[in-house]
Amino acid sequence: MSQTVDRALSILPLLAQGPADLGQVAERLGVHKSTALRLLRTLHEHGLVYRQEDQRYRLGARLFALAQEAVENLDVREIAHPHLVALNERIGHTVHLAVYEDGEVLYIDKVESRYPVRMYSRVGKPVAITVAAVAKLLLADLPEPERRSVADKLDYPMYTSRSTPNAAAFLKELAAVREQGWATDLGGHEESINCVAAPVTGTDGRVVAAMSVSAPNVVVTAEELLGLLPLVRRTAAAVSREYSGTLPDNTEQEGSP
Amino acid sequence: MSQTVDRALSILPLLAQGPADLGQVAERLGVHKSTALRLLRTLHEHGLVYRQEDQRYRLGARLFALAQEAVENLDVREIAHPHLVALNERIGHTVHLAVYEDGEVLYIDKVESRYPVRMYSRVGKPVAITVAAVAKLLLADLPEPERRSVADKLDYPMYTSRSTPNAAAFLKELAAVREQGWATDLGGHEESINCVAAPVTGTDGRVVAAMSVSAPNVVVTAEELLGLLPLVRRTAAAVSREYSGTLPDNTEQEGSP
DNA sequence: CGGGCGCGTTGCAGTATGTGCAACGTCCGT
DNA sequence: ACGGACGTTGCACATACTGCAACGCGCCCG
Numbered sequence: 001m002s003q004t005v006d007r008a009l010s011i012l013p014l015l016a017q018g019p020a021d022l023g024q025v026a027e028r029l030g031v032h033k034s035t036a037l038r039l040l041r042t043l044h045e046h047g048l049v050y051r052q053e054d055q056r057y058r059l060g061a062r063l064f065a066l067a068q069e070a071v072e073n074l075d076v077r078e079i080a081h082p083h084l085v086a087l088n089e090r091i092g093h094t095v096h097l098a099v100y101e102d103g104e105v106l107y108i109d110k111v112e113s114r115y116p117v118r119m120y121s122r123v124g125k126p127v128a129i130t131v132a133a134v135a136k137l138l139l140a141d142l143p144e145p146e147r148r149s150v151a152d153k154l155d156y157p158m159y160t161s162r163s164t165p166n167a168a169a170f171l172k173e174l175a176a177v178r179e180q181g182w183a184t185d186l187g188g189h190e191e192s193i194n195c196v197a198a199p200v201t202g203t204d205g206r207v208v209a210a211m212s213v214s215a216p217n218v219v220v221t222a223e224e225l226l227g228l229l230p231l232v233r234r235t236a237a238a239v240s241r242e243y244s245g246t247l248p249d250n251t252e253q254e255g256s257p
Numbered sequence: 258m259s260q261t262v263d264r265a266l267s268i269l270p271l272l273a274q275g276p277a278d279l280g281q282v283a284e285r286l287g288v289h290k291s292t293a294l295r296l297l298r299t300l301h302e303h304g305l306v307y308r309q310e311d312q313r314y315r316l317g318a319r320l321f322a323l324a325q326e327a328v329e330n331l332d333v334r335e336i337a338h339p340h341l342v343a344l345n346e347r348i349g350h351t352v353h354l355a356v357y358e359d360g361e362v363l364y365i366d367k368v369e370s371r372y373p374v375r376m377y378s379r380v381g382k383p384v385a386i387t388v389a390a391v392a393k394l395l396l397a398d399l400p401e402p403e404r405r406s407v408a409d410k411l412d413y414p415m416y417t418s419r420s421t422p423n424a425a426a427f428l429k430e431l432a433a434v435r436e437q438g439w440a441t442d443l444g445g446h447e448e449s450i451n452c453v454a455a456p457v458t459g460t461d462g463r464v465v466a467a468m469s470v471s472a473p474n475v476v477v478t479a480e481e482l483l484g485l486l487p488l489v490r491r492t493a494a495a496v497s498r499e500y501s502g503t504l505p506d507n508t509e510q511e512g513s514p
Numbered sequence: 515c516g517g518g519c520g521c522g523t524t525g526c527a528g529t530a531t532g533t534g535c536a537a538c539g540t541c542c543g544t
Numbered sequence: 545a546c547g548g549a550c551g552t553t554g555c556a557c558a559t560a561c562t563g564c565a566a567c568g569c570g571c572c573c574g
Binding site for chain 2: 001002004005006008009010012013016017018019038039041042043045046047048050058059060061063064065066067068069070071073099101102104106108126
């Protein structure tokens with residue numbers, strides 16, 4: 001909506017791919033160098049980009065500070081974290097926590113597997129939305145129109161032969177997931193990796209987050225992983241209870257008689 | 258330099274303090290509501306802010322993705338992390354890694370103490386620059402003019418009676434730190450917390466980061482903590498060696514015949 | 515039940531503000 | 545010493561941003 005700001009913000013994902021000099025930024029933005037310069041200067045003043053010694057620009061450390069403060073506003077993560085750790089200590093595999101936001105599903109927390117073979121993922125990285133177990137849970141709970149709208153707009157890349165092929169199949173899967181209250185991804189993203197996931201719900205029963213356990217099938221078979229499902233569901237339920245117990249605004253916690 | 262972008266970016270730290278509605282944003286920016294709306298919309302399109310169900314705005318999850326990608330460009334952190342973990346496993350206390358950037362010192366990594374009593378800090382949070390041990394190391398290595406300029410512009414809050422009181426004392430301390438190659442903070446930030454820190458250097462000997470060990474003196478006395486200094490210095494030296502060995506661009510790692 | 519207030523949203527006219535151009539300075543490599 | 549590449553500056557033009565005023569909507573209170 002605002003051209004100038006739009007251009008300036010487009011620089012950030014561009015720099016996320018690696019440092020770039022003024023010319024490259026200007027070219028990839030499709031604007032004159034002097035324009036790019038002024039935008040970069042403004043970003044620089046706010047600490048969002050940093051100019052390294054070779055004069056090239058890269059993302060600035062202030063982004064950390066902001067992201068860090070952003071996460072502190074997400075109560076779910078705070079509450080869930082100890083549960084994720086406990087779950088990880090008990091079963092050893094990688095544990096993820098994800099939320100839905102504006103058509104995307106993002107990991108907001110992760111506890112690494114204690115086994116040497118680890119799957120690749122990254123906190124903050126958008127999830128493979130059409131196949132990930134956590135994504136299914138989060139999308140399954142959306143109101144019907146939004147769910148359909150999102151499903152229609154998605155791409156359905158065939159990561160493996162078991163990936164979700166199209167919107168129809170996806171919506172059908174979502175219906176099943178909504179029904180059963182848990183989800184799996186059996187080799188849909190990477191051939192050898194399986195996940196089981198369970199939803200975290202708020203006071204009104206809406207799904208606010210989803211947690212999953214992932215393991216390569218060289219470590220555990222899909223059947224063994226499914227055997228962990230009750231434990232995962234219990235953990236998610238515990239987080240849900242704790243989350244629902246939280247007052248919407250906790251300034252009142254000790255005030256009332 | 259660019260008014261529009263400047264205003265838009267000013268919204269981010271504002272929202273970092275907590276969710277706000279349109280009116281509040283407009284007021285705190287000093288602009289008309291319609292202006293604030295358009296800025297927020299643009300930020301929203303880029304995923305930097307998110308509109309929650311009560312229509313208020315808060316920081317968006319995309320900030321995570323960006324911050325995460327930003328950190329992947331910081332080789333120091335990648336290299337240092339396992340060393341921080343190892344150090345923590347050996348001594349149990351909180352371990353920090355910090356860098357200097359544009360007049361600020363920021364923690365970019367942290368491994369929590371295994372003891373129940375923990376100090377408060379946050380990855381991404383600007384460090385108390387006038388007293389923290391890591392800050393002293395990073396500033397001590399700046400070229401003389403910049404060091405003086407930064408020191409002059411700083412505030413010198415007296416967190417405790419042992420805080421650095423003014424620029425003169427700070428510069429003197431920095432000289433000493435540069436001389437000895439390590440630094441301490443003995444109750445300068447919080448009365449009961451002590452730190453020891455050592456520098457991570459690059460190929461040219463410049464200090465690129467600093468690592469520290471912190472502990473409250475109810476757990477270890479300052480003397481005991483100082484006893485850990487050799488270990489901390491050895492760890493920092495190991496990181497330095499590994500960092501200096503890294504190729505500037507690692508696309509060549511397996512390509513050459 | 516109905517009026518009024520608060521908040522977000524829209525279209526519009528005026529102009530502040532961002533844009534691209536061209537010229538300059540500087541650094542680096544030849 | 546010269547040429548090129550890159551970052552930087554000042555400026556005239558017009559684009560795109562601003563603030564205003566009016567509208568729609570939901571909520572609370574009378």
